[in-house]
Amino acid sequence: MRARFPLFWLALHRRRRMLAFLAAGMVVFEALIVAVIRAVPPTQLFAGTGPTGPDALKAFSGSTGDVSIASYPGLLGAGLVHPFWIAMQLTAIGSLAAAAVAADVESGTVELLMVRPVSRLRLLAERAAAVVAASLALNVAATLAVAGGVALSPALHHAVPLRGVLAAGLAGCAFTLCLSGPALAVSAAARHRAQVIGATIAFGAVGFAVNFIAMAWHPAAPLRYLSPLHYYTPGDALAHGTIPWGPFAALVAVGFAGIAAAVPLLLRRDLAP
Amino acid sequence: MEREGPAIELAGLSKYYGRKAGVDHLDLTVRRGEIFGFLGPNGAGKTTTIRCLVGLLRPNTGRIRLLGLDPVADHRRLAPRIGYLPGELRLYPELTGAQTLRLLGDLQRAATSRRAELCERLGLSSADLARPVREYSRGMKQKLGLVQALQHDPELVVLDEPTEGLDPLVQEVFFALLEEATHAGRTVLLSSHVLPEVQRACGRVALVRAGRLVAVRSVSTLREERARRVRLVLADGRGARGLGLAEHWSPRWHGDEVRLLVPPAELVAGLREVLAVLPVADLSVEEAGLDEAFLDLYRQDVEAAEVRS
Numbered sequence: 001m002r003a004r005f006p007l008f009w010l011a012l013h014r015r016r017r018m019l020a021f022l023a024a025g026m027v028v029f030e031a032l033i034v035a036v037i038r039a040v041p042p043t044q045l046f047a048g049t050g051p052t053g054p055d056a057l058k059a060f061s062g063s064t065g066d067v068s069i070a071s072y073p074g075l076l077g078a079g080l081v082h083p084f085w086i087a088m089q090l091t092a093i094g095s096l097a098a099a100a101v102a103a104d105v106e107s108g109t110v111e112l113l114m115v116r117p118v119s120r121l122r123l124l125a126e127r128a129a130a131v132v133a134a135s136l137a138l139n140v141a142a143t144l145a146v147a148g149g150v151a152l153s154p155a156l157h158h159a160v161p162l163r164g165v166l167a168a169g170l171a172g173c174a175f176t177l178c179l180s181g182p183a184l185a186v187s188a189a190a191r192h193r194a195q196v197i198g199a200t201i202a203f204g205a206v207g208f209a210v211n212f213i214a215m216a217w218h219p220a221a222p223l224r225y226l227s228p229l230h231y232y233t234p235g236d237a238l239a240h241g242t243i244p245w246g247p248f249a250a251l252v253a254v255g256f257a258g259i260a261a262a263v264p265l266l267l268r269r270d271l272a273p
Numbered sequence: 274m275e276r277e278g279p280a281i282e283l284a285g286l287s288k289y290y291g292r293k294a295g296v297d298h299l300d301l302t303v304r305r306g307e308i309f310g311f312l313g314p315n316g317a318g319k320t321t322t323i324r325c326l327v328g329l330l331r332p333n334t335g336r337i338r339l340l341g342l343d344p345v346a347d348h349r350r351l352a353p354r355i356g357y358l359p360g361e362l363r364l365y366p367e368l369t370g371a372q373t374l375r376l377l378g379d380l381q382r383a384a385t386s387r388r389a390e391l392c393e394r395l396g397l398s399s400a401d402l403a404r405p406v407r408e409y410s411r412g413m414k415q416k417l418g419l420v421q422a423l424q425h426d427p428e429l430v431v432l433d434e435p436t437e438g439l440d441p442l443v444q445e446v447f448f449a450l451l452e453e454a455t456h457a458g459r460t461v462l463l464s465s466h467v468l469p470e471v472q473r474a475c476g477r478v479a480l481v482r483a484g485r486l487v488a489v490r491s492v493s494t495l496r497e498e499r500a501r502r503v504r505l506v507l508a509d510g511r512g513a514r515g516l517g518l519a520e521h522w523s524p525r526w527h528g529d530e531v532r533l534l535v536p537p538a539e540l541v542a543g544l545r546e547v548l549a550v551l552p553v554a555d556l557s558v559e560e561a562g563l564d565e566a567f568l569d570l571y572r573q574d575v576e577a578a579e580v581r582s
Contacts, residue, residue, distance in 0.1 A: 003379045010376060014367060108363030112421065115327045116380040117352040270330045273361070 007113070007123060011099050011130035018095060019134055022088050023141040029088075030142050033079030034149025037072060037156065062168075063235035064224075064247075072159035076146060077235025080168055086204055089138065089176055094200035096134050097183035098193035100127035101266060106192050108273040120266045128184055128259055135176035143169030164241040168234035171243060174251035175232040179204055181258020188262035189269060203228075228254065278341050280305045280429050280460035281326065286335035288321050295321035297484040299335070303462060308455055310475035310492070311464040318484035319464045320360050323433050326462075327357050340429055353383045356422035360433035360464070362414055366407035370397060370417050373406060374424065383425040391420045394446050411438035419447065423454075430454060433464045448474055500534035501558050503544065507531070508554035519547050 012019070062077030069078055079085065101123065104110035113123070147165045150156045183200040190196050207227040214224035224230040231247035281303035288295045296318040303309040313319050324330040325337060328344035328351075337344055342351040364373055378385040392402065395416040406414065415438045422430060436444050451474050454461055465471050471478055472492055480487040490498075503522075506529055513526040522533040522543070535543055540558070547553070 006376050006379045010365070014365065108359070108361055109365060111324075111329060111357075111359045111363070112377060113380060114329060115352060115355065115357040116377065117349045117382050118380055119349060268331075270324075272324050272329045273363075 005126055005129075007118070007126035008130050008133075011096060011127055012134065015095055015099065015134070019092060019137065022092050023138055025088055026085065026138055026142040027145040029082075029084060030079055030145035031149060033076065033082075034146065034153070034156070037075045038149070038153050041155075062233050063239070064230060064233050067235040067239045069235075071239070072156055073164065073239035074235050076150075076156075076160060076165075076238050077168070077233075079146070080142070080172060080234040081229065081232065083208065085142070086208060089135070090179065090201050090204045092134050092138055093131060093176060093179050093183055094197035096127075096131040097180060097187045097200060098190075098196035100124065100131065100184055100187040102187045102190040102196045103193040105190075105271060105273060110271050110273070114271050120271075121263065124184070124188065124259075124262055124266050127187075128180070128262075131180045131184065132177065135180060136173055139169055139172040139176060142172065160238050161241040164238040167237035167241060167243045171232055171234050171237050171248060171251075174248045174255070175228060177255030178228045178231070178251035179255075181255035181262075183258070185258045185261040185265060188266040191273075278305075279303060279338070280307075280340060281309075281462060282336070282338040283322070283326075284336040286322065286325060286332050286337060288318075288325055288330055288332050294318075294484045296325065296332075299481070299484070299486050301479055301486065301489065303460060305460050306455060306458050307477060308451055308461040308463060308475045310471035310478035311462055311481070312466065312468070312471060312478055313481040313487075314466060316483075317481045319481060320433060321484070322481070323360075323431055323462070323464055327355065327431060328352075353381060353425070354428045356425065356427035356430040358418045358422040358430075358432045358435055360437075362418040364406045364409075364414060364417065367405055369405055370402035370409070370413075373417060374402070374421055377421045378424060381425050385424040387426050388420060388424040391423055391450075394450070395419060395443060396446075412440060412443065415439055416443065419450075423450065428459060430459060430461045431464075432461065434467075435463065435465070436467060436470055444470075496560060497537065499560075500536050501540055501560060503533040503535050503540075504555075504557045504559075505531050505533070505547070505551065505553050506555035508552040516547070517550070519543065 062081040063074065067074045067077065069075060101110070104113065114120070143165060146168070147162060150160050150162060150165055179200060182203055183196060186199040187196045190199075207229050210223050211227035211229040214220045214222070214227065214230070228251060231250045233244055233247060236244055279302045281301065283299050283301040286296055286299040286301075299318070299322060311319055311322070321330065325332045326339060326344060328348050331345065339351055340354055344351055365376075368376065374385070374388060378388065392398075397413070397416050397420065401409075401413065406417070409417070415435070419435065422432065436447060439447060448470075451461055451463075461474075463471065463475060475492055477489065477491045478495070479489045500522075508529075510529060512528060513531075516522075516524055516531070519533060522535050525532045544556075544558075548556075
């Protein structure tokens with residue numbers, strides 16, 4: 001396997017420690033969220049905000065529908081759209097997407113790789129697979145942490161079906177793919193890893209801010225369609241136990257569009273430091 | 274698969290970085306089985322040319338053929354037959370030497386039959402190969418670079434500044450490897466600014482300056498064409514004086530000693546004249562080195578460029 005896909009393994013091998021720390025951080029973070037929810041019922045946490053809380057707080061519950069943050073699914077959803085969780089995802093995606101092409105160009109190692117019978121499409125395919133595999137692993141870690149907490153708490157289990165946790169995990173995978181595609185496109189064209197990491201963080205942070213503003217300020221509401229977080233609704237998935245297929249498809253489509261855009265960018269460019 | 278024709282053929286190759294020309298209409302042919310030197314000062318366009326050759330850079334205009342194949346369009350057919358050592362060798366610092374060679378061998382998709390032999394001859398022990406590359410010295414990295422370039426016994430080897438950082442003993446091994454490669458019918462393109470190593474290894478050389486080809490010559494022709502260094506020691510103690518016709522030979526006086534650069538065609542007749550009129554106590558004639566030959570070619574090219582502008 002390693003001899004067959006050396007570029008894939010190389011990308012993961014070089015960032016294995018970072019990925020291990022991020023996975024551990026995600027597990028600890030989600031476990032803390034579950035522990036807090038079990039210790040303090042959501043109605044007590046948001047006792048002063050009314051039964052559903054202000055609309056803007058929906059941005060923090062991972063819902064665009066009827067799921068209040070003052071509920072078990074809303075609070076668990078909040079753990080999956082929390083800025084800390086998003087920052088960890090962006091770190092993994094930015095780092096691995098940068099490693100796809102731009103980091104090798106910047107460091108000069110691309111010369112040794114690409115003078116061998118390795119097509120540019122193969123480079124992109126193996127490196128994109130590494131980004132997807134790493135994102136998948138982080139989402140699986142977070143999902144298993146949430147699922148464990150839900151299974152161990154009768155009150156949580158009553159309010160949140162396990163298939164809802166699975167659906168939220170799948171939505172998380174689609175969300176990270178949505179961020180990864182454009183990040184790979186930037187990497188295919190960039191000469192420096194900082195450009196890729198910066199673009200990835202900007203995409204995620206601006207998306208978060210746009211979604212929050214659109215939900216908090218009514219005149220800006222149409223802007224929410226521009227944010228990937230509008231389509232990533234783990235709160236709804238946790239509450240209803242189903243994947244919202246439309247938003248899921250939108251996230252996946254953006255991800256694949258980014259990867260598709262990376263192909264001509266990589267084929268046309270010079271590969272030298 | 275084409276087995277005839279030149280190993281490397283460049284026709285009108287140009288590569289621009291914005292408006293600046295890295296390489297400007299370069300024409301070059303390297304025959305199969307020769308060690309060809311590619312010379313020029315820093316920034317002359319050597320590395321840009323080489324990166325175009327191996328398909329890393331896309332030329333703006335021109336035609337490139339390596340072993341009869343296009344390095345971009347036929348990359349997957351051509352790459353297994355090429356060995357390449359970059360001028361600025363960059364490796365993955367956290368991989369060990371052995372992991373690096375295995376990774377590059379896996380990507381090469383060709384038998385790496387010479388790996389063990391090359392490691393042994395270049396002095397890379399098993400203990401060295403088990404260490405991460407970040408702990409390697411410049412010379413050890415260069416040895417690893419040579420092994421990865423040669424381990425699959427390629428038909429065409431492109432080496433950019435190959436002896437950088439190598440100690441004299443390892444350089445001897447390197448030159449022996451080059452000799453063996455040519456005996457085996459391999460072609461080597463050796464880019465360098467170290468003239469003695471080119472003089473020692475190469476049959477023909479190309480000289481580039483500012484992205485343009487200045488000259489292609491055989492090393493022996495270059496040396497034959499160049500002026501001879503003549504040193505005369507005069508016996509009368511009068512020091513510098515007029516030399517008549519010999520004034521054209523750039524005389525440099527040091528007391529009673531004068532050094533002249535005499536064109537080969539004028540050497541015998543010219544020396545007869547000088548010896549007839551000067552009280553010469555001692556005389557020596559040396560062949561000019563390749564470095565002087567190139568400096569002379571450069572001067573001619575710069576003067577021609579100034580006249581054109």
